[in-house]
Amino acid sequence: xxxxxxxxxxxxxxxxxxxxxxxxxxxxxxxxxxxxxxxxxxxxxxxxxxxxxxxxxxxxxxxxxxxxxxxxxxxxxxxxxxxxxxxxxxxxxxxxxxxxxxxxxxxxxxxxxxxxxxxxxxxxxxxxxxxxxxxxxxxxxxxxxxxxxxxxxxxxxxxxxxxxxxxxxxxxxxxxxxxxxxxxxxxxxxxxxxxxxxxxxxxxx
Numbered sequence: 001x002x003x004x005x006x007x008x009x010x011x012x013x014x015x016x017x018x019x020x021x022x023x024x025x026x027x028x029x030x031x032x033x034x035x036x037x038x039x040x041x042x043x044x045x046x047x048x049x050x051x052x053x054x055x056x057x058x059x060x061x062x063x064x065x066x067x068x069x070x071x072x073x074x075x076x077x078x079x080x081x082x083x084x085x086x087x088x089x090x091x092x093x094x095x096x097x098x099x100x101x102x103x104x105x106x107x108x109x110x111x112x113x114x115x116x117x118x119x120x121x122x123x124x125x126x127x128x129x130x131x132x133x134x135x136x137x138x139x140x141x142x143x144x145x146x147x148x149x150x151x152x153x154x155x156x157x158x159x160x161x162x163x164x165x166x167x168x169x170x171x172x173x174x175x176x177x178x179x180x181x182x183x184x185x186x187x188x189x190x191x192x193x194x195x196x197x198x199x200x201x202x203x204x205x
Contacts, residue, residue: 042198045095045102045157049188049202052164053077055084060171060179063119063133070166071127077166086168091122091188092160099158102190105143106136106165107201109185113138115178122146122153123164130155130163133170136184143189154193 053076061069061079069077070088077086093102106120116138122131131146131153146153155161165188169179189201 042195043100043102043190043192043200044097045093045100045190045200047188047190047200047202048092048094049165050090050092052088052090053086055087057084058087058169059083059085060117060169060176061085062171066119066121066133066166066168067123067127067129069168070123070164077168086166089165089167091163091165093155093157093163093190094160095157096159099156101193102155102157102200103152103193103196104146104155104188104190106134107187107189108137108140108142108144109187110140111136111138111182111184111186113179113182113184115176117170117172117176117179118167118182118184119170120144120165120167123166125162125164127164136167136186155190157190 053070055077065079066086069079069086072078077084077088079085104122111118113136116135118136120134120136121129124130130148132148134144134147137144146155155163169176187201189199191200192198
């Protein structure tokens, strides 16, 4: 796949407004920042999202390889050919009050993607996957909830818990020129189980 996409990075290098830690596009420049979520309403937990690895030259990755890419002791999200293949973020949920059960999601604010190749997956602090590989929506304001199979994943927020969010372009083993220079702006959020209007959301800008 990589032989098919070996092009000049400078030909498509752009800087875009940042949402969700970076704007995701095939061979697109990205930035690295730390963002803190704010309580929208009804949730006592706090959310902090930090960048563990922000890729600058993102290339497609087989979905089956994402766990290997993020669990290496060094050079996370870098493949054996020295390509950057994903971005990795640390999610910290803190709650010093009564425990809360939360549903997590990734929200699309705006996107120019026309394929379903932009993916995310959530891992616990030991890098065990707690969700399936999820497809980020192409529709503005859509929420893609954390799921395992057909079951929505519920997270118990108590004390301090750490999770990882990985985002990558899925390698389809075919031409992916339609993914060149596409952008995605979004957010990660949590809502109270049984009360979806009560949300905690980190919108990155």
